[in-house]
Amino acid sequence: MEPGGTRISQLRRGVLEFCVLALLAEAELYGFDLVRRLSDVEGLVTSEGTIYPLLSRLRREGWVTTTWAESESGPPRRYYALTEDGRRALGGFTEDWERFRDSVDQLLLKGKP
Amino acid sequence: MEPGGTRISQLRRGVLEFCVLALLAEAELYGFDLVRRLSDVEGLVTSEGTIYPLLSRLRREGWVTTTWAESESGPPRRYYALTEDGRRALGGFTEDWERFRDSVDQLLLKGKP
DNA sequence: TCGGGTACCGTGCAACGCATGGAACCGGGT
DNA sequence: ACCCGGTTCCATGCGTTGCACGGTACCCGA
Structure with missing residues (x-):
């Protein structure tokens, strides 16, 4: 399918960003986990190709800070x-x-x- | 201000199109009038530069048909x-x-x- | 050792709202 | 008589942002 071809992906514009902020308002999360959590919400399914550039923007805006942590599985x-x-x-x-x-x-x- | 720079203009994406269809569902309207009617709705203020390309798309999709009519004032x-x-x-x-x-x-x- | 799950990231395209500018018609003020 | 502002149509180019695609690296079980 053509990129951005669905009606829904146009709806997400400018909203996804703040849905991520809303999730981060409750707990610190990492990128891959954000993708999974958004997939659980109807109409907000997205992918890493969307999330990582978005998170970079949030950092650039000064809306989030980041810290590294080890993982047991990766x-x-x-x-x-x-x-x-x-x-x-x-x-x-x-x-x-x-x-x-x-x-x-x-x-x-x-x-x- | 940079174009598309406001939060709201991103929200309008993909929605404006169907707001226009919704207005047309009640009555036949012309472009300039649509701009005025949308300006009356909070958050949907727009301009001719937005409406006319949008209306061209609607025509191309076969979602609207058009007819010309004289005006008394223009x-x-x-x-x-x-x-x-x-x-x-x-x-x-x-x-x-x-x-x-x-x-x-x-x-x-x-x-x- | 090899595939698949986890986790990070960048590049390039496409869609669409909007700024800008142009054209033509009309009426009223100076 | 002339210009200015309102009306009405339209095209062109830019900026933002979601997404497809591709790449790297780690860990584990088969």
């Missing part, structure tokens, strides 16, 4: 932790999301309750 | 009408949107009811 893991800036960004986005979601609902579900 | 208008295919596409997306919205809500609002 190469070392890089754990990501939310910064105070990251928490603020997540809060700001959440407000934007709620407004946006309501607007789209209003247009899309007008006539089908 | 150049002629091109009115857009939803096709049966367009209505089906809108229905399909609406289902996808509901699932996606619930997933994001679940992640983002976990802990803040």
Whole structure:
């Protein structure tokens, strides 16, 4: 299938980033684990090719910090932790999301309750 | 500001298209009017530079048909009408949107009811 | 020793919103 | 008579970001 060809992958744009922040708000996680956790959520399935560039961006923005830790079953893991800036960004986005979601609902579900 | 630089403009991706279809599901409208109507909805403000390429896509997909009509106050208008295919596409997306919205809500609002 | 699971990462493409700019028509103010 | 602003259409190019693809390296069981 052509890349970005599905409707859903367009929906993910700009949201995935903050879904990752939301997961990191509860616990420090590493990249590979984030992929697995997102796969458990309908419509958010993604791959390493998406996650790692995304995590690099988050680091560049100063929204996460990272620490290395050994693993018992493979190469070392890089754990990501939310910064105070990251928490603020997540809060700001959440407000934007709620407004946006309501607007789209209003247009899309007008006539089908 | 850099284009596409805001969080919101990324959210609009892939959604705007179907918001336009939703508006056309109620009445035939022309491009300039669509811009005004979307500006009335929080988070969906857009411009002609966005709408016209989008409408071209919809035509190419066969989701809308167009008819010209004179205007009393300016150049002629091109009115857009939803096709049966367009209505089906809108229905399909609406289902996808509901699932996606619930997933994001679940992640983002976990802990803040 | 060899394959498969774990774990990291970069490069290049495609989609789409938007800034920018251009064209043509109309009416009102100076 | 002339220009300016509103209306209405459209095309071109850029930036962001998800994803396909490919690469490296470690560990373990068959």
